[in-house]
Amino acid sequence: MPPAPPSYCQACKKKADPNENFPKCNKCSSATYCSKECQRAHWDIHKPICTPRSQGKFWGIRIMSNRGAPEGQSPADYFRHEAVPATHGIFREGESCPVTRHIGIPLIIYRDTDRRTPGANEIAVKLRINATDGFAPTSWQLGPGECIVVREDRKPLTMQLLEAIYRFNRHLMSYPIVDEGWASWHGLLNPSVWQYYAMQYYEKQSAQKRPGFNYFFPPVDS
Secondary structure (H helix, E strand, O other): OOOOOOOEOOOOOOEOOOOOOOOEOOOOOOOEOOOHHHHHHOHHHHHHHOOOOOOOEEEEEEEOOEOOOOOOOOHHHHEEEEEEEOOOOHHHHOEEOHHHHHOOOOEEEEEOHHHOOOEOEHHHHHHOOOOOOOOOOHHHHOOEOOEEEEEOOOOOOOHHHHHHHHHHHHHHOOOOOOOOOOOOHHHHOOHHHHHHHHHHHHHHHHHOOOOOOOOOOHHHHO
């Protein structure tokens, strides 16, 4: 039998000693903490998704209609935590976010036609860009309205991680993807480049005292 994966504190990212497991949140059993102090410090981040685990529901993010989030504005202003049932259309009709597959965190995105909320959603469009040319499909550029995003591996999706991925995609699009003479941008589509970007992005947000961005640590944050 393979060894159990190591246990990490969700707040300080400390790794448990071999043969040790940190206690889980008593209410939802989905978050682990090395101490009561770390659990209290992380509560504002964990609280919105702290519900008893259900085999038939997964935590995703609803992206409200928007026209993008320029520097200085938080993309998370347009995010809402949402428990997505296993029967939801996203698992049948949702589309892969191609860049996220290359960086090791495959996401699925779904236009919520049930809400009948047409309108711009620049954040969703940039999440949906193709890995071939950096453009989203034409159908996504015509006002997709509210969208829902989940992780393909069904792990809870945090607002901090989704924001960093959106910013990463936006950053990639500044590269001269189709200009002659430049190396292929496919060299940028890998976990190493993503993790280095995320580390710097979390540091920047932490310096601005934003909760949940103390520092980026792949075993916990990815």
